[in-house]
Amino acid sequence: MAFNKEPSFQHGQAAKTAVLYCNLGTPSAPTAPALRKYLAEFLGDSRVVEIPKPIWWLILHGIILRVRPKKSAAKYASIWTEGGSPLKVFTEQQAQSLGTALQERGHSVTVRYAMRYGQPSIPAQLSALKAEGVQRVLIVPAYPQYSGTTTASVFDAVYRWGLKTRLVPEMRFVNRYHDDPRYIAALAQTVREHWATHGQAEKLVMSFHGVPERTLQLGDPYHCECMKTGRLLAEALGLSKDQYKLTFQSRFGKAKWLEPYTEPTLIAMAQQGVKKVDVICPGFTSDCLETLEEIQQEAQEAFLHAGGEGFSYISCLNNHAQWIEALADISLGHMQGWDLSAPDAKALAASRERALAHGAKN
Numbered sequence: 001m002a003f004n005k006e007p008s009f010q011h012g013q014a015a016k017t018a019v020l021y022c023n024l025g026t027p028s029a030p031t032a033p034a035l036r037k038y039l040a041e042f043l044g045d046s047r048v049v050e051i052p053k054p055i056w057w058l059i060l061h062g063i064i065l066r067v068r069p070k071k072s073a074a075k076y077a078s079i080w081t082e083g084g085s086p087l088k089v090f091t092e093q094q095a096q097s098l099g100t101a102l103q104e105r106g107h108s109v110t111v112r113y114a115m116r117y118g119q120p121s122i123p124a125q126l127s128a129l130k131a132e133g134v135q136r137v138l139i140v141p142a143y144p145q146y147s148g149t150t151t152a153s154v155f156d157a158v159y160r161w162g163l164k165t166r167l168v169p170e171m172r173f174v175n176r177y178h179d180d181p182r183y184i185a186a187l188a189q190t191v192r193e194h195w196a197t198h199g200q201a202e203k204l205v206m207s208f209h210g211v212p213e214r215t216l217q218l219g220d221p222y223h224c225e226c227m228k229t230g231r232l233l234a235e236a237l238g239l240s241k242d243q244y245k246l247t248f249q250s251r252f253g254k255a256k257w258l259e260p261y262t263e264p265t266l267i268a269m270a271q272q273g274v275k276k277v278d279v280i281c282p283g284f285t286s287d288c289l290e291t292l293e294e295i296q297q298e299a300q301e302a303f304l305h306a307g308g309e310g311f312s313y314i315s316c317l318n319n320h321a322q323w324i325e326a327l328a329d330i331s332l333g334h335m336q337g338w339d340l341s342a343p344d345a346k347a348l349a350a351s352r353e354r355a356l357a358h359g360a361k362n
C-alpha cells in the first residue's frame with residue numbers, strides 16, 4: 001500500500017490545531033449533470049442505502065440516476081442563490097464565523113469546512129490542513145443528532161484518508177450535540193425571535209430529516225436523539241405536549257421511514273381545524289433543499305391547500321450569533337487539554353524554557 005507523500009519532518013514545530021466542520025454536501029450547479037454526479041456519490045454510499053451493493057448499483061445507475069437528477073435539478077433551481085447552493089453558502093459562513101469566534105476568545109485554531117459528498121472534500125481539506133502544519137484536528141459534523149447514515153459516514157471519510165497517511169494528525173470526533181444546552185438555547189432563541197416579529201401560531205411543528213425505520217431497529221440512536229432535542233426545545237420554550245408536534249420528512253424510496261411523516265401530518269392538522277402552524281427543522285444546522293424547498297415551499301402549499309390559513313417557516317440556525325457561540329463552546333469542550341495558544345506565545349514560552357534550562361546548567 002502506498003502512502004500519500006509527506007512534507008519533510010521538521011523538529012520543534014509548534015503543534016497547530018484545526019476544526020474541520022463537515023456537512024453533507026450539495027451539487028455544484030442546479031443542473032441534471034451536476035445532480036447526477038452528486039447523487040451518484042451520495043446514494044452510492046452504503047451508509048446511506050443499505051442494500052447489497054450489486055443490486056443497489058443496478059437500481060441506482062439503471063433507474064434512479066436516469067430519472068431523479070432532472071427532477072432534483074428543478075427543485076434546486078428554485079432555491080439557488082447568487083452565492084450558489086444555500087447549504088454551501090451557510091456552511092462556509094458558519095466555518096468563517098466559528099474561526100472568528102475562537103480567535104476573539106484568544107484561541108489559535110484554524111477552522112475549515114468540508115463536504116462529505118462533493119467539494120471541498122474531507123480528504124482534500126485534511127491534506128491541505130496537514131500541508132499547513134496542522135497536527136491536531138477536531139472533526140465537527142454539522143449534524144446535532146448522531147446517525148450512521150450521516151455522522152458515521154463523515155467519520156468513514158476521515159478514517160479512509162488516515163489509512164493512506166503516514167503521519168496521522170491527532171484526531172478527535174464530535175459524535176453528537178443533540179442535547180447540548182447551548183444548541184437547544186440557540187434553537188429556542190430563533191423561535192422566540194420569530195414569534196417576536198411574526199406572532200406565535202397554534203402549533204409548533206418540529207420536522208427532522210427521516211431515516212429508514214429499519215435503522216432504528218438495528219440500533220441507530222438517531223430517532224431517540226431527535227425526540228430528545230424536540231422535548232428539550234419544547235421545555236426551553238415552555239410548550240405543553242399539545243402545543244408542538246415532532247415529525248420526519250424527506251422519505252426516500254418505498255420502505256417505511258420514521259413516522260409521523262411531516263407533510264401528511266400537516267395536512268391532517270389542517271383538516272382537523274388547525275389554522276396556523278410554525279415549522280422549524282432543528283436537525284438541519286443550515287437551510288438547504290430539504291428545508292427551503294420541501295418544507296417552506298411544498299409542505300406550506302400542502303397545508304394551505306388542505307384548509308390551513310397560516311404557515312410560518314422558522315429559518316435554520318445558519319449564521320445566527322448565538323449558534324456560532326454555541327458551536328465555539330461545543331468545539332472547545334472537545335479540545336480540552338490541547339494547547340490553543342498562539343504560535344508566537346508558544347515560541348516565547350519555549351525560549352523562556354531554554355533560557356531557564358541554560359541558567360540552571362551554569
Ligand SMILES: C=CC1=C(C)c2cc3[nH]c(cc4nc(cc5[nH]c(cc1n2)c(C)c5CCC(=O)O)C(CCC(=O)O)=C4C)c(C)c3C=C
Nearest residue numbers: 024025026048072087147149150209211252283288289290
Ligand atoms: C440532517 C440529517 C440527514 C439525514 C439523517 C439524512 C439521511 C438521508 N438522506 C437521504 C436521501 C437524500 N437526502 C437529500 C438531501 C439532504 N439530506 C440532508 C440531510 C440528511 N440526510 C440534507 C442537509 C440534504 C440537502 C442537501 C442540499 O444540497 O441542500 C437528497 C438529495 C436531494 C434530492 O435529490 O431530493 C437525497 C436523495 C437518505 C436515503 C438518508 C438516509 C438513509
Ligand SMILES: [Fe+2]
Nearest residue numbers: 024209250290
Ligand atoms: Fe438526506
Ligand SMILES: [Fe+2]
Nearest residue numbers: 250289290294
Ligand atoms: Fe427532500
